[in-house]
Amino acid sequence: MLISLAAVPSWAQEPTPPPTQSPAQTETPQPSGARSGDKVLDAAKSKAAKSGKRVEIPERNTETTTLYANPDGKTLRLELSTQPVRVRSADGKGFTPIDTTLVEESGAIKPKAIAGSLALSAGQDRTLLESQEANATARITTPSVLAKPTLKGNTATYADAYGKGRDLLVTARPTGFQQRIIIRERPTGPLSFRVPVDLPAGVSFKKNAAGRPTIVGKDGKTLTEVRPTLMQDAKAADANAPLDAGKRGKAAVALADDDKTLVFTPDAAFLADPATTYPVTVTAAASDWWESHTGKWADGGMDTWINDVDAQDSWYQLGQTQIVAGKSYASNVAKRWRGYLQFPDIPDTFAGSRVENADLHLWNYQSNDCGQYEGSGITARRITSDWDEVDLQWYAQPSVTSLGAETEYGAYSEDCTGVAGNLIHSLDEIVQAWIDGSTNYGIQLTSGDESEVRNWRRYTSEDAGGCTTAPLEDCKFELHPPILTVDVELPAPPLLDDVFMFTDTQVTTMPEYEEALAMSGYVPEEPKPLVITEQLANKIASQRDGEVHTAGTDDLPPVEVDPGDDTEGTTPRVTGVEPADGAKDVPLDAPVKVTFSEAVADAIVTIKDAGGTEVAGTSVYDDTRMVLTFTPAQAWKPGTTYSAEVSDAINSWEIPINPYAWSFTTLIQSAGHWTFDEGDGRTAADSAISPL
Structure with a gap:
């Protein structure tokens, strides 16, 4: 088949199917630094190069x-944040910068701009807040009527919400909220706080087998276990205080019989401890508990x-x-x-x-x-x-x-x-x-x-x-x-190019650029003369004259073998181990993880203690078969150096790995004791400390 309007050599004018013209529009690489073909990006790059300054590209x-387009006129700058820094405007025609500052508006307390919506009580009612994101609405109420809040930045404080000296704080965040209870004075007895929570549609509270509250989805599967929450005294709650300053404790959380009220009970011993500095902050409900399962910020x-x-x-x-x-x-x-x-x-x-x-x-x-x-x-x-x-x-x-x-x-x-x-x-x-x-x-x-x-x-x-x-x-x-x-x-963006192809077969799919180029130069081959040796010609002649002769492989010209490409992959290798080589203070129940450069099978992890005794255990691959986890049958021995080796692993081409060896040392079981403290100025060799 001829796919062209160009003239064809006369010797190619054999009877063929009706000719078809197909100027294949193919893609070829564009030189680095050339225009991208994206008018928005190209305009920003040009402007940045002319001004010598970085130029924002709001459309992207x-x-x-x-x-941004960088001043070099070639590269782009991408800036990322862990939380949203802007929210799309209501009309969908742009963005509004995130601003969590709380203001009173239309009888409610609201942040100026966050992802979703948050409305807090302006006082004189029991609905503390309503939070909505991606059509999922949560509501929290209080047992008693709330006073008018005091606003400071992104925080609303409801004084005495749970009795005298027991305030309720709500902090607006870019994607939701966090609730805290402040105990300003040392109580004379045990305390508990009831927090009714209406979860967004699709999730609900449920007690697990141990009686603890969990958040479950429509299918009944647990999404989040509501564990005891953090308590901090005044020193620990101060992020600018010295590291490890103050006291930290926990408040137990239970689910009431109505299946929607959480009951927070602070540790009474913590509250009564003379070393506890007041006020004490108790973490209560937060949108983080369900946000990743109901909103767009799951990713x-x-x-x-x-x-x-x-x-x-x-x-x-x-x-x-x-x-x-x-x-x-x-x-x-x-x-x-x-x-x-x-x-x-x-x-x-x-x-x-x-x-x-x-x-x-x-x-x-x-x-x-x-x-x-x-x-x-x-x-x-x-x-x-x-x-x-x-x-x-x-x-x-x-x-x-x-x-x-x-x-x-x-x-x-x-x-x-x-x-x-x-x-x-x-x-x-x-x-x-x-x-x-x-x-x-x-x-x-x-x-x-x-x-x-x-x-x-x-x-x-x-x-x-x-x-x-x-x-x-x-x-x-x-x-x-x-x-x-x-x-x-x-x-480099693809560059469109017209290539006219000649072919003697029906084209059913669009060829790649290299294939199109090859066909653009297609010329039907003339029969090539067969060249044989004189000896073989004489044997053929003798056969024609009635003599029988069998041609063996030695009579044929040698076949040239193209070494070709090695298509069977490369040798798999270890890209990471945990604990790392030479690691110290390794926890006594820490597993051993080996990460490979590709999916493997048949890997054997061998671990021996200092005496050469092999450690028994089990090895399990992850879903990608690129990570193998070895779990010892018994805890590691304290203060012991173990040698580890992974071997016998093969990839899908059955190419074996080169054995990889490393070692690590476990922590010493007993805590070390020193007579000096932070900032003393002296140094000492480290010793592992068992978790308290």
Whole structure:
């Protein structure tokens, strides 16, 4: 078949089916730096190049991301926040910046602009609030009539809502609210607080087998377990107080017989303890409990932290204004702190882009010391499995990889320098992995060396408020929540080209560019003369004359073998292990995780103690078969160095892995005791502390 209007050589004019013309419009790569074909982006790039300044592209913004054209006229700047910084206007024709400041409007107290809606009582009724997001409405009432609230920023305080000296606080957040009860004076006896909650449609309260309240979906499956909530005395509630200052406790939570009223009962011993400094803050209901199951922010960002002693459950950190990471030692107790952050996914439109620069900006306001290089620094690693800020547990943390990990050694503190400051983690490789298709599970922050005695940082969280105005990078000189800035160069857009193809077969599908080019030069081949040796010609002649001769393979010309491509994949490899090689103070019930570069099978994890005795246990793959978890049959021995090796793993091509070996040391069972305290100035070798 001829697919062209061009003249065809006379020797090709054989009878053929009716000719068809098909100028195939194909795509060819465009040189780097050329125009993108997107008029909006091209106009912004041109303007940025001419002005020498970054130019915002409002048409490409979302609730959590802001896009700019950079002054180089080639790259784009993407700024991401863990929470929305703007909300789409009611008419759908633009955005309004998030502003959680509470004001009185039409007989109710409302934030100026948040995702969804929130209406608080203006006083003289019992409906504390109504919160709506994505057509899901929650309502909280009170046992008694509320007084007119006192407003301060994004907080409304209802004095004596639960009796004299027992106030009710509601804080507006970009996507919802958080409720707290303030006990201003030491009570003379036990207390309890009833909080009636009408959950959004589709979810409800239900008691589990242990009698504890849970939030379940329409199918009856548990979405959130409502665990005891955090209690803090005045010192502990002050995010600017020294790390570990004050006392933390828990308030029990029960579900009343009406299946919608939560009853909070603060620990009576905590309230009566003379060491407890008043006022005491009791965390009550929060939209975070159901928000990820009912609203559009299920795919949004989040941040939290945990430690291995007295904050092992992230549930108690909900709504806190700090993120803590590192290693502390005070009052004869050593603690490991780990921070977790997740930003919204980078839009799919950036697929194939090359990351020029990616920076995580954290506002560091307190550290164990100050300087450009403090201790082993704080290391940021890419998280490789799922987690949630509502139920992150110390002994069930997500897996991480050291590929692209980066350590920032700087430290600010208002205690020693009088100023806080912005610290930057360079995450080029991590963000590139997300753009290239790796799932964005977020970032883990830990001490560079968790065996160090003291090396910690406190950062402001998404709930700390501060600067969130665009451009967010300008916020790095003042208090701000976590910010991720990414400079990318988009892939060269395809260039349309007309290619006229010649073919002797019916075209049923549009060919690729290279195939079209090949067909554009198609010429029917003339028969090629057969070249044979004189010896073979004589044998053929003799056969023609009646002589029988059998041609063997030796009579045929040798076949040239093209080495070709090795299409059977590459050797699988280990990309990360946990505990890490050389890790110390490993918990006695910690599992061993091995992360591979691709899905594998038949992997064998062998672990031996210092005496060479092999440890019994079970190994289980995750759904991707890229993560293998080994769980020992019995707890690790205290203070023991174990050698580990993974071997025999094969990929889908049955290519075996090269054995990978490492070692780690478990924590010492008994707590270490020192005679000095935080800030003493002396140093000592670290010793693991069993969780209290």
